[in-house]
Amino acid sequence: MSRSRQQVVRMLALVPYLQGNDGVPVNEVAAEFGVTPKVIRDDLRLLMYTGTGEYAGELIDFDLTALEQDGIVHIRDAEFMTRPLRISAREGIALIVALRTLRASASGLEVDVIDSALAKLESAVGDTVSASVDVLLDKVDPAIHGTIVEALTGRKRLALTYATASRDERSDRDVDPKRLFTEQGKLYLEAYCLKVEDMRFFRLDRIVSADVLAVDAEDHDDAPRDLSEGFFTVGEETPFVVVDLHPKAHWLTEYYQVDLVSQDDDGIWRAKIYGADWSWLRRLVLRNAGSVSVIEPDTLRSQVVDDARLALQAYSDDVVPKES
Secondary structure, eight states, X not given: OOHHHHHHHHHHHHHHHHHHSTTEEHHHHHHXXXXXXXXXXXXXHHHXXXXXXXXXXXXXXXXXXXXXXXXXXXXXXXXXXXXXXXXXXXXXXXXXXHHHHHHHTOOTHHHHHHHHHHHHHHHHHGXXXXXXXXXOOOXXXXXXXXXXXXXXXXXXXXXXXXXXXXXXXXXXEEXXXXXXXXXXXXXXXXXXXXXXXXXXXXXXXXXXXXXXXXXXXXXXXXXXXXXXXXXXXXXXXXXXXXXXXXXXXXXXXXHSOEEEEEEOXXXXXXXXEEOSSHHHHHHHHHHXXXXXXXXEOHXXXXXXXXXXXXXXXXXXXXXXXXXX
């Protein structure tokens, strides 16, 4: 289970525990939940922003003076947790769509839990829904899907054979899986690829085979990419760089937002690559030095050359990179 999921599960259990043990020392709480007192303190600070509204009495509160000075936990204003939650028809429909989307990427026991929640929501919403809502995802091999879920649940490394459409070839690689998610009707696996030593996205419909290895997945301290604003969202202000992609860099079109401009007979693809900011784009080009040539903007091109020059000077003062 990921650390963020562990935190959510722990905080859901914290509130009823603290309501039944008011005035408990924070050290006892930490021991009860198998974490450090600092983790519990951080959980409590986050819980203070949790509730059904934004005003006093609608948010969970704690006696911070007692917590900080005496190490004692006093919970307040959490009575709303025992009241049945009322949601509007619109909120119910939104939850139904979200659960159906989640179900499309679920497997095993998760499906039964989601189906149970869906049945209750659909019964509660009733005839207020004028038409059924279906969530359609590209079909993937259920055996591969199940293997990936097994690896995620057991925190095991995966051996994948992946088909790269842009190069019409397959590659074998070992990955440490992070999470499954859906975007634009497709299922993706986010994982740390040991072959390239970086985080990558893998479309499940392009995974040819997957095997769980008898090796624990490592924690590479890479935070999952924030997809709250959309996986491939491009706006008028989104930074982009125009580059020439040599054959070894064609794989970039599989993992990032790229608009192909042209392709020549020598296998050079001219493309726009979009990124969150200019520093990320600069690092991406530098990591693929020799396979990616910056065409524009000139400012980024100059920065890449300067960074490459400084890096090479660490090896030899006589080596100077050519403008490319």
